[in-house]
Amino acid sequence: MQLVIDSANIDKIKKLIEFLPIDGVTTNPSIIVKEQKPFFPMLEEIRYVIGEEKELFVQVIATNAKDMVEEAKYICKVLGGNVLVKIPVTMEGIKAIKQLKREGIRTLATTIYTPVNAYLAAKAGAEYVAPYVNRIDNLTGNGVKVVTEITEVFSRHNLSCKVLAASFKNVQQIHNVCLAGAHGVTAAPELIEALVEHPSIEENVEKFRKDWFDQYGEESLILNVKK
Numbered sequence: 001m002q003l004v005i006d007s008a009n010i011d012k013i014k015k016l017i018e019f020l021p022i023d024g025v026t027t028n029p030s031i032i033v034k035e036q037k038p039f040f041p042m043l044e045e046i047r048y049v050i051g052e053e054k055e056l057f058v059q060v061i062a063t064n065a066k067d068m069v070e071e072a073k074y075i076c077k078v079l080g081g082n083v084l085v086k087i088p089v090t091m092e093g094i095k096a097i098k099q100l101k102r103e104g105i106r107t108l109a110t111t112i113y114t115p116v117n118a119y120l121a122a123k124a125g126a127e128y129v130a131p132y133v134n135r136i137d138n139l140t141g142n143g144v145k146v147v148t149e150i151t152e153v154f155s156r157h158n159l160s161c162k163v164l165a166a167s168f169k170n171v172q173q174i175h176n177v178c179l180a181g182a183h184g185v186t187a188a189p190e191l192i193e194a195l196v197e198h199p200s201i202e203e204n205v206e207k208f209r210k211d212w213f214d215q216y217g218e219e220s221l222i223l224n225v226k227k
């Protein structure tokens, strides 16, 4: 199951890449503009930090299929490497996904709100769909249920498209989409860090260390223990 950072903030990406098993970085236009930096140099910096292998997702701005396809090609040409182009699932977007599939450009269908959105995108040739869990919840829908149903449709009908669940407000939503069979999650750095947090962990570690130090002394570490 993939764990992806939904951010363009280079310092936060650096930190998470160093510590956690991260598979890639997703961006969208709102995430990009938050950083107030030139577009391609920022993405190139992200590529440098995450390495050549990890997936980097970049979204188109155009709204008609022809321009989306041109933007997708341009993004791939400038950035190279393991890049996937995010395309919103409008009619034009689905047309663009079909064409990009024919041309060998990998896509993620974004702004997924229903299982049928996802079905269409998968059938058109998207490699991933990104259901917007929290935004669905905010519309009094059930984001986790949408993810469950998408994974069920894909599995029942042998669609090889993967579900990269997106838009989270809390850890519980992430946990629930893991149980729902999502192939991955993309979340803000703060939420990814929150996956590690539990007050009992620090407390337990402190107790283990105290027990050890009580017996072997404050300065002792295992590397100092004679065989």
Ligand code: G3P
Pocket: 006, 026, 027, 028, 132, 134, 135, 166, 167, 168
């Ligand atoms: O890329 C989609 C995702 O970033 C949306 O997340 O938190 O803005 O709903 P959010």
